[in-house]
Amino acid sequence: MSDSSSIVPPHEPHAEGLAARLNWLRAGVLGANDGIVSTAGLVVGVAATTNNAQTILAAGLAGLVAGAISMAAGEYVSVSTQRDSEQAVLAQERRELAEDPEYELAELAGIYEQKGLSPATARTVAAELTAHDAFTAHAEAELRLDPRELTNPWAAAGSSALAFTCGALLPLLAIVLPPASWRVPVTVVAVLVALAITGSVSARLGGGKRGRAVLRVVVGGALAMAITYAIGSLADTISG
Template sequence: MTSVAPTGRHPHEPHAEGLASRLNWLRAGVLGANDGIVSTAGLVVGVAAATTSTDALFTAGIAGLTAGAISMAVGEYVSVSTQRDSERALLAKERTELREEPESELAELAGIYQAKGLSAETARTVAEELTAHDAFTAHAEAELGLNPHELTNPWQAAFSSAVAFTLGALLPLIAILVPPVTARIPVTFAAVLIALAATGSVSAGLGGSNRARAVIRVVLGGALAMGVTYGIGQLADVAGI
């Protein structure tokens, strides 16, 4: 008779360490690319409505891409750094409590598992075994919801945001520069809306939400942004600005 080890896992389900963190990074990358697409598309479409100069379009597009990528990187770095400082402060406090009040912390950990449905005896056993294995990690995860070994790197976050924004921004920039003058705006509109539909679908898939609703929302938002900036560009052209 063949025995099967009780792993408690299903082969079709992802159980890799850090899976949630990687999904969050991927989702952030998709959203960063989406920002790059919309902001740069709005900028170049507005400029294209006012002038046919390829140099002006290129300069505006590159300036918008660079400024947007730097802004995303700096914003993400500051945000993640602040979050990481807070997490480190909480972890330091937890480490101190474990050193100074081990019994109280053990009782607290047991109480957490008891509140989740375990009997008092089982909860105490679980708390003791986890504490014996790795007290700091066990308490950090149960009490703070943090894995002390997987804190977000602000430099990595900044770099990822800048790259995602840049890749997204390149699409409308190429779409506005490559076609003939008369086809620039229609081609850019089409390329941007298709790309936004793709990013909306991917983002919804990662979040487990309704794809159609997400696609409609992001496509309408992108179309509105380009429509508004196109109108402003037309007004600037008529006014001779």
């Protein structure tokens, strides 16, 4: 019989890493939802004023590009600010470790005592972690940060722009591919179905009630298209 103490348990992802991946996925779903709603509202509004497919396509493409750039820029600024804050607190922690390692060791032991370890065990754990990698041990225990996995503003910007673009392509294709008389009805149906899917997915990822989430995004998208179509029809009437 083999010694069970020699068996290495299979690797399991940390809860923090799983949560981070879910947050990225949720952000992607919400970005796609934004692309669907904003582009659908734009092309439906334009379709209310003209039957020219080239004009509608040009307006939709302009909205897609502008929206994707805006989403990317906003996400880049937001995540850059977050990363700057993370780097600042990590730099401070590195200085504190260099200036007063004994105090930092006692502080780390105190954290593990608060988690339920005895003082002696907490001190031993803190000492061994400090000997292995003091900076990472303190960053994870005190700041809940992994210095090796800081947020990446470029990745955030790129994923945000990609999600928005993927979402925006649906109403853009739905408005230009059908015959003129079917453009708006096809777009409305396609958009509402897509929003129902994104609402369901976001509810599942967030652990919320699916029906409420679906209703919220579907009603919001329907209102957006109805309002822009009404504005486009009014503008067409006034100009005509």
